[in-house]
Structure formats: structure tokens, C-alpha cells
Amino acid sequence: MEDGRTLADLTGRTGPLARMEPAVRARAQRLATETLRHLGALDGLLSDHLAHMPPLPVLNVLRIAAYELCAGEAAHGVVNSAVTQVTGMARLERLKGMTNAVLRKVAAAAVDPAQLPPSPLPEWLRDPLVMAWGEEAITACEAAHARGAPLDITPRDPSEASALAEKLGASILPTGTLRLTGPNQVSALPGFEAGEWWVQDAAAALPVALLDPQPGERILDLCAAPGGKTMQLAAAGADVTAVDISSARTERITENLARTGLQARTVTDDALTFDETGWDAILLDAPCSATGTIRRHPDLPYAGDGADIGALIELQTQMIDHALSLLKPGGRLMFCTCSLIPDEGEVQAEEALARHPGLTAETATLTRPGLDLAWITEEGGLRLRPDYWPDLGGMDGFYCVVLRKPA
Numbered sequence: 042m043e044d045g046r047t048l049a050d051l052t053g054r055t056g057p058l059a060r061m062e063p064a065v066r067a068r069a070q071r072l073a074t075e076t077l078r079h080l081g082a083l084d085g086l087l088s089d090h091l092a093h094m095p096p097l098p099v100l101n102v103l104r105i106a107a108y109e110l111c112a113g114e115a116a117h118g119v120v121n122s123a124v125t126q127v128t129g130m131a132r133l134e135r136l137k138g139m140t141n142a143v144l145r146k147v148a149a150a151a152v153d154p155a156q157l158p159p160s161p162l163p164e165w166l167r168d169p170l171v172m173a174w175g176e177e178a179i180t181a182c183e184a185a186h187a188r189g190a191p192l193d194i195t196p197r198d199p200s201e202a203s204a205l206a207e208k209l210g211a212s213i214l215p216t217g218t219l220r221l222t223g224p225n226q227v228s229a230l231p232g233f234e235a236g237e238w239w240v241q242d243a244a245a246a247l248p249v250a251l252l253d254p255q256p257g258e259r260i261l262d263l264c265a266a267p268g269g270k271t272m273q274l275a276a277a278g279a280d281v282t283a284v285d286i287s288s289a290r291t292e293r294i295t296e297n298l299a300r301t302g303l304q305a306r307t308v309t310d311d312a313l314t315f316d317e318t319g320w321d322a323i324l325l326d327a328p329c330s331a332t333g334t335i336r337r338h339p340d341l342p343y344a345g346d347g348a349d350i351g352a353l354i355e356l357q358t359q360m361i362d363h364a365l366s367l368l369k370p371g372g373r374l375m376f377c378t379c380s381l382i383p384d385e386g387e388v389q390a391e392e393a394l395a396r397h398p399g400l401t402a403e404t405a406t407l408t409r410p411g412l413d414l415a416w417i418t419e420e421g422g423l424r425l426r427p428d429y430w431p432d433l434g435g436m437d438g439f440y441c442v443v444l445r446k447p448a
Contacts, residue, residue, distance in 0.1 A: 043097055048073060048340045054289065076108040078187060078339040081160030083107045090146045099136050102126050106140075107147050111157065116148040159187035165347045166332060173383050174426070181428035182381070185435040190337040192221040194238040195246050195269065197276050197301055205237060212433075215411030216250070218243035220434060236301035241269040244333070244425045244439040245379065248324060249273040251406045251423065251443055252375040258321040262305075263312040263364060266290030268297040270324055271305050279322075281305035284315050313363050322373050323364045327357045329378035329385045333438025336427050354384050361393050361444075365400070371448035373403060377441035381426065386440025391420045399447030406443065418442075 048070060052058050058066050076083065083104050084094075094100055106123040110116060123144055127137045161167060161183055170179050194211070195218060196202045202213055208231050211219040219238070221230075232238055249270050254260055256278030262271045265283035271294055274281045283305050285291045291309045298305055308315070312325070330350050335341055357378065364374050376393070378385045394400050402421025408414070418424050422442030427435050 042101070042343045045344055047344045048338070072105050072108065074339060075112070075154065076105050077343060078189065079108060079111075079154055079157050079160055080104065080339075080343070082157035083111075085158075086111075086147055086150065087143065089150070090143045095136055095139070096133060098130055099127055099133055099140065103140065103143060106144050107151075108154065110144065110148045110151040111154050113153075116145070120144045120148065157187070159183040162186075162335075163342045163346075166342050170332075170381055174381075178426065178428060181431070182426060182438070185427035185431070186336045186339060188336070188435065190242065190437070191434045192225050192227070192240065193242045193246075194219045194221070195241040195273060196238050197236060197272070197303070201237070205232060208232065214243050214430075214433060216243055216247060216409075217411065218246050222434065234300075236303075239269055239272055239297060239301060241273075242334075242337075242437045243430075244436040245269060246273065247412075247423070247425070247439065248326065248375050248377040248441045249277070250409065251441055252322055252324060252373065253406050254279040254322065259319070261315075261317070261320045261323045261364075261367065263315070263323060263325045263360070264327060265307075266294055268294035270326060272297060272301055272303050274324070275303040275305045276301075282308060282317070284308045284310050284312060286311050312360055316367070318367050319369045320367055320372055321369065322375070323368055324375045324377075325360055325364050326377050326379075327360050327385075329353055329357065329380040330382055331379050332381045333379040333425070333427070333440075336435065336437070350382065350385070354389070357385060357389055358392070361389065362396070365393075365397060365444070365446060368446045370446060372446050374444045374446070375441060376444060377439060379437055379439050381438040386424065386442075387418050387420060387422060390418075390422050390440075390442045390444070393444060394420065397446075401445045401447075403443040403445050 050056055052070050086107055087103055102123050106119050109119045120141060124137050124141050127140045128134050196205050199217060202217060206213050206219050209221060211221045214220055227240060254274050254277040258279045260274050260279040260281050262281060262283045265271050266285040271281055271283040283294050288309045291307050294307050331341055361376055368374060380386055404421045407417050407423055416423050422440060425436055425439040427438050430436055
């Protein structure tokens with residue numbers, strides 16, 4: 042919240058927390074994630090006992106401690122730990138008495154995190170989303186964010202979905218994704234080591250389904266990491282090339298392919314300079330604000346203020362135009378973003394159709410089983426939101442459209 046860095050930046054293989062013992066790092070990440078998920082409600086609890094909000098370092102200690110108290114951890118240990126942290130802060134140690142007093146009052150009023158009201162999105166994001174989708178929809182999205190995300194997996198072989206669901210104790214969603222609820226250690230689940238499946242949100246699995254890859258088609262996956270869509274394309278029998286600008290992320294794709302026994306060519310390159318042409322289809326999961334993934338990444342609204350979204354929109358436009366130039370005549374482009382912002386989805390599709398004479402939006406696959414016709418957008422894409430499927434556990438926010446190049 043102070044430096045504008047995401048939890049992924051801090052907890053990745055090269056992040057500053059990578060040196061922590063795994064159990065300590067996991068606890069730190071869980072506490073930070075859940076505190077951010079319930080930030081508005083926790084601030085409400087604290088404000089009842091504060092004359093004014095303290096400096097951010099102390100406030101964050103109070104926030105994390107308040108979450109621990111709501112989660113049922115022993116008050117004595119939580120309060121002592123928080124006081125110790127504040128005591129060690131240069132020029133702020135004078136606030137240790139306040140910390141002690143406030144947290145003892147919070148301990149007496151703590152409630153189960155599941156009973157805390159959903160936290161509203163920061164104004165920089167909430168206001169434009171309300172303009173786009175309405176107050177009721179965004180309030181429902183905020184409730185979905187508060188519930189968090191279940192574990193979704195994509196089977197390597199869709200015909201084995203029922204058997205795999207039984208083995209994992211998973212339910213099968215209307216679109217074919219398998220869903221597990223409750224805490225799970227992914228690498229310990231049956232079939233992980235054998236590569237029978239991979240983790241992928243139900244919404245993130247739909248772009249490949251809508252692209253409808255055919256065996257033998259030459260398909261380019263741009264901005265491919267971490268590789269879920271690459272594996273879907275390969276599992277369908279396509280001849281896949283996966284491109285990502287990061288060598289570390291490309292290596293991750295290679296590792297996932299090896300685990301699942303699937304074949305694809307991986308290339309480390311910039312999507313805007315990669316120049317091989319003649320592709321039957323291209324999948325472009327473009328860099329975006331990722332505002333559709335807040336239920337699993339609650340840090341995102343607090344790691345920035347939206348100032349970079351304009352640059353992302355320009356980058357997406359450039360990537361769409363470049364990808365279309367690489368397609369063979371009659372080829373199709375799947376453009377998708379994990380964003381709730383129309384300028385990164387519906388508007389991009391509308392403007393691409395206007396810029397490129399003869400370009401059309403393919404809608405045939407939008408009627409596949411499991412999809413609600415109300416999710417189809419005016420320009421011929423599919424809009425997904427976290428408040429959809431509330432009785433099934435929701436989904437990430439996503440936008441996807443298949444654009445057909447003239448023959």
C-alpha cells in the first residue's frame with residue numbers, strides 16, 4: 042500500500058520474501074491477503090476505538106492484528122506481537138500504548154471474518170465500474186470478492202472429468218471446469234504429479250473453449266504465461282507456439298508442459314516484435330488491469346490508483362493490430378483480458394472492428410453449454426463477472442471475443 046507493489050511481486054521466486062521459510066512465508070501471505078480482503082470492515086472495527094487513524098506502518102499492524110483477532114487467534118499473543126512491532130518502529134514507538142489499548146477493545150468486539158461486511162472497492166476503481174455495470178452489480182461483485190475464490194482445475198482430458206471429479210471430491214461446473222472448496226494443498230491432490238489437470242479459474246478456461254481449436258491447427262499463444270491456455274490448446278491437438286516476454290515465466294510454461302506431458306514450442310519474445318506469420322488462430326490474453334481477479338488477489342486495488350490503465354489500453358490496441366497482421370487470411374484472433382473495465386474489453390473489440398474493414402466477431406461458439414445468453418455483449422463478445430454463478434462460488438471477471446480476419 043505504500044510502495045505500489047503487488048503481493049505477487051513480493052512473494053515470487055525472486056521477491057524479497059523468497060528467503061523466508063515456506064511455512065512462515067505462507068502465513069505472512071495468508072495474513073496479508075485476508076487483511077486486504079476485509080480491509081474496509083477491519084478499518085471500521087478499528088475506527089470505533091481510534092480518535093484518528095495513525096501513520097500507515099502502525100495502521101497496518103493494527104489491521105493485521107484485528108484480522109487475527111477476528112480469525113480466533115489468542116488475544117494475548119496477537120496484542121503482544123503487535124505492540125512489539127510498533128515498539129521497534131523508529132519515531133513511532135510512542136504509539137505502543139495506543140496499540141495495546143485499541144487491540145484489547147477490538148478483541149472484545151471481534152467477529153468471525155465470514156460475518157464481516159464486504160469491503161467496498163477504492164473509489165478510483167469503484168466509481169467507473171458502477172458507471173459501467175450499476176451499483177447493484179458492483180455491490181454483488183464486492184460480496185464475491187469477500188468470499189474469495191475456490192480452487193478450479195482444468196482436466197487434461199475432458200472425457201475424464203467425471204472420474205477425476207470423483208477422485209478429487211470436486212463438483213463439475215456447467216462449462217466443464219472442476220471446482221473444489223475448502224483449503225487444499227495443490228501439489229498434494231491426486232493427479233497433480235501425474236499431470237492430469239492444472240489450476241485454472243473457470244472464466245480463464247473459456248477463451249480457449251470459445252476459440253474452438255482443432256487438431257493440427259497452427260495456433261500462437263501470445264502473453265502465454267503461466268500456460269493454462271497453452272496446455273488447453275495443446276490438449277486439443279493444436280500445434281502450439283507459446284510466447285512470453287519473461288524468460289522466468291516462459292520457464293514456468295515449460296515446467297507445466299513437462300508435468301502434464303503436453304507438447305508446445307515456447308519462445309521468449311515481446312509479443313509486439315514476434316513476427317512469424319501464417320497462423321490459423323492466435324490467442325491474445327493481453328496485459329490489463331487484472332481487475333477481474335480481485336477475489337483471488339485482493340491486494341490489486343491497493344497496489345495502484347489506476348494511473349497506468351491508459352497505457353495498458355494503448356498497449357492492448359497495439360497488440361490486437363499486430364496479432365491480426367500475423368494471422369493468415371480467414372484466421373481468427375481470440376482477444377481476452379481479465380478486466381472488469383469495458384475500455385479493456387468491449388470497447389477494444391468495437392474499435393478493432395471499426396479499424397479493420399472486413400473484420401467480424403464470431404458468435405457461433407457463444408451458445409455452447411453452460412453459458413448464459415445474457416453474458417453475450419452487443420459487439421459479439423462475452424462478458425464475465427465475479428457476481429455470476431453466486432450459488433456455485435462465482436468466477437473471475439473476464440472479457441473475450443473471437444475476431445475473424447477476412448479471407
